[in-house]
Amino acid sequence: MKMLIIYTYPNHKSLNYAFLQNVIKGSKQNPHIKELQVLDLYDEGFNPLLVFNELKRRRDMHSDPNIEKYRQQLTWADKIVFIYPIWWGRPPAMLLGYIDQLFASNFAYKDKQGYFPEGLLKGKSVICISTMKGPAHYPFFWLNNAHKILMKRALFNFVGIKKVKFFEFGNMESPKGNQMKKLDKILNYFKRLVH
Numbered sequence: 530m531k532m533l534i535i536y537t538y539p540n541h542k543s544l545n546y547a548f549l550q551n552v553i554k555g556s557k558q559n560p561h562i563k564e565l566q567v568l569d570l571y572d573e574g575f576n577p578l579l580v581f582n583e584l585k586r587r588r589d590m591h592s593d594p595n596i597e598k599y600r601q602q603l604t605w606a607d608k609i610v611f612i613y614p615i616w617w618g619r620p621p622a623m624l625l626g627y628i629d630q631l632f633a634s635n636f637a638y639k640d641k642q643g644y645f646p647e648g649l650l651k652g653k654s655v656i657c658i659s660t661m662k663g664p665a666h667y668p669f670f671w672l673n674n675a676h677k678i679l680m681k682r683a684l685f686n687f688v689g690i691k692k693v694k695f696f697e698f699g700n701m702e703s704p705k706g707n708q709m710k711k712l713d714k715i716l717n718y719f720k721r722l723v724h
Contacts, residue, residue, distance in 0.1 A: 531562075531606050533567075533608070533609050534567045535612070536549045537612065537614075544708055545660055547712055548612050548658055549567070552715060552716075554719075555715065559721070561722065566602060566606070570627055571623065575599075576626075577625070578626060587633075588635075591634060599630075607724075609654075609656075611624070614661065618675055619675065638650075638687060646687065648688045655694070657693070659676070659698065662700075662701060662702045680693070
């Protein structure tokens, strides 16, 4: 299995970074994970801004040379792991900008007749690890599960990725948030992950 981790948090002295370290540590102890790449969007200086004009058209994003290396990473990976906070009920703008550019027509999906496109990223799987200040059930009860609907239905299923697992960790700024227990859960999950 080839795994790509996409980390989206600006602070390396944070709980999100500790989750990243435990994903890496668990993956390195897992004989099923043969290769591992990490993309830290903030360290990378990824530009999340979309630019369209007469020289740069939306329909040509699938071949934009400025993001070719990121397309290669997504093509290469069997499993994609996203680590990010939930801010205002959704992933950070940095990650959404990455998604806007990378999950483009003629790379991630192809339009066809009917309501739904042909997903071009079939066979891949995704794990989303997200943290939030509020309670773990906040997105479900107060936001009608908007985070999972956005990520699973509106994005991953649209591009052909059907296997999506979520870890939504709430109360992460509270002393009663059981942070160490959740970090251990992630470490052990990636040690045993098969596919």
